[in-house]
Amino acid sequence: MSTTVPLKRRTPVRPARVLLHTFLVVTSLAWLAPLLWALFAALRPYAETSAKGYVSWPDKLSFDNFTNAFQQSDMLHYFGNTLLIAIPAVLLTLFLSSCVAFYVSRFDFRVNLFLLLVFTAGNLLPQQVIITPLYRLYLLVDLPGITVSGKLYDSALGLVLIHVAFQSGFCAFVLSNYMRSLPHELTEAALVDGASVWRLYWQIVLPLCKPAMAALATLLSIWIYNDFFWAIVLISTGENMPITSALNNLSGQYFTDPNLVAAGALLTAIPTLIVYFVLQRQFVSGLTLGANKG
C-alpha cells in the first residue's frame, strides 16, 4: 500500500521506503504500547499514581514493585513449580515423539500413516474436549507416596503426563518429516553391518536431528511454561501451581494495587522473553518447521 510507483530493480524508491519505515515504527510502537504501559505502571509506586492519576509525569521510578511482587508473592517458589513441570515434560516429549517419528519414518510398516494421523489430530483438538473425563480420571488414580497429593490430580506428575501426551502429536509429526528427509542409505548400511535398531536411533538418526530438536525444544518450553488451562483445572492447591496460574490466584490479593499486579505479570513473562531473545531463530524455525519439510 505504501507505494504504487513501478519498481525499478535495485534502486529502492526513497520516499516509499521512508513512508514504509514511518509506518512500521509507528505500528511497532502501538503494538508494544500495552506492554510498555504495564512497565510504566510497574515502575511507579502506588501512592504516587493514586494521588496524581495514572497518566501523569512520574516523580520517581523504581524497581520497588518488582522486588515487592517477587518477595511477597513467593514467586521463586512458583518458578520452581513450573520448572518441575516444564523440564521433564519437554525432555520426555522430545524423547517419546522422536521414538515414534523414528519408527514411522524409518520402518515402513503399514500403520505409519494412521499413527501419525492419530497423533496430529489429537494435538489439534481443543483441550476442553477431553478435560471432563481427564479430570475424573486424575481424581481416580491413586498414587500414594508417589505424588504429594496421593493422586494424579493436583500433582506435577499429572501435568507432565498431559503435556507429553498432548504435545507429542505436533512433535512426532514434525520429526517424522525431518527424519524422512535423511538418506535411507545411512541406516540401511548400518543395519547390514549388524547395528541394533536402538543404535540406529541413538547414534545415527538422533544426532542428525539436532536442529529440529533444538527448534522444538524452544517452542515446547515456551508453550509449556505459558500453559494456563491444564494448571487451572488439574491443580487445586495454590502451593502446587505453576507460575502462570499462581499469578491468577495472587492477583486477587493485590486487586487494590494494579502497579504490583503489573510488576508480577511482567516478572512472569521474563523467562519466556529471555528464551525468545536468546533462541529467536530456533523459535521461528520451529513454528514453521512443519511448513518447510525436506
Next chain:
Amino acid sequence: MSSETGTTSPEAAAAPPPGTASPASSPSPGSRKKRVPRGHRRLLTRRDRLTLGLMAGVPTILHVALVWLTALASIALAFTTWDGIGFDSIKWVGLDNFKELFTTNPQFWPAVEHNVIWFVVLILIPTPFGLFLAVQLDKKIRFSRVYQTAFFLPVVVSMAVIGFVWQLVYNPDTGLINSLIGANKPGHYIDWIGDPNLNLWAILIAASWRHAGYMMILYLAGLKGVDPALREASSLDGANEWQTFKNVVFPTLRPTNTVVLVVTIIEALRAFDLVFVFNKGAQGTELLSILVTNNIIGESSRIGYGSAIAVVLLVISLAVIIPYLIATFRKERRA
C-alpha cells in the same frame, strides 16, 4: 497449538503442519521404489522388534489413553448424568443433556455465537493485517528483525499475562484508555470489561493483537518459499507491486493460507485463557470452552452436561480437522 493455550496454544499453535508441503517435495520418478525399508524388516532381530514395539507403543498408549480415550469418554458421558461421586450414580439419559443445552440453557447459543464472532474477527482483521506486515517486512528492509520482534512479542508471552496486561489498559479507574479520554471519574465510567455490550470486543482487540503477530510469522515463512524469479518476471512485464502481489505472490501462498485458516478456526474454538483471566466468561463473554470448564471447577459439577458441551466442541473441531488432515496426508503419500 498452543496452547495453549494456549492456546496455545498454540498451543494452540499446533500450527503449520505440512499443508505447506512445498512444490520442492514433488515426487521424483524413482521415489515409489525408494520407499523400500521392507528390506530393513528382514534384517531385524527379535530384540530389535521388541525395541521398535516399545518405541512406538509407549508414546502411542500415552497419547491415545489421555487424548483419544478421554475424548470417547466425553461422548459416552454426554448421554448420562453423573454427580462424579462413585460410578453407580452414572445414569443413562439419552439425549436429555443435548435437549436441555439446545433449548433451555441461556448461555449456550450466546457461547456458540461468540465463538463464531471470535473466528470471523480473527480471520477478517488480524489475519490480513499479519499478511500485510509480512509482505512489508519481506522487502529486505533494514531493522526488519526489530519490527518482527515487536509484532511477535505478544505471541511469546503467556495468554494469562496478556490478560493482566490488557486489564491495565481497560481498567475503569486506573486504565490507560479511560485515563486518556477522561472517562475515569465516577458517573462517567466506561466499563470495558463489565459492560456486556463491550467486553467481548475489548477482549477481541487483545486477541487480535496477539493473532496478527502469529499470522505474520506464518506468512513470512510462506513468502520465503515464493520463487524470486516469478516476481522478477512479473515486474519486468511491467506489473506494479499490487498486481504482482495479487496475481503472482498470493496464489503461490495457497498452502500457507490453508494452514492459516485451520489455525485460526482452531484458535477460535480453543479461546479460553484471555476470557478466563478477564471475567471468567460472565455476561457477554461466554464461550463453549468456558462453559465446559465451569462445569468442572465451578460449584456445580454436572459431568454429563459438561460433556455434552464438550461433544459439541468436538464435532465442530473434527469437521475442520478431518478434511484438513486428509488433504495433507494425501499429499504426503504422493510425495
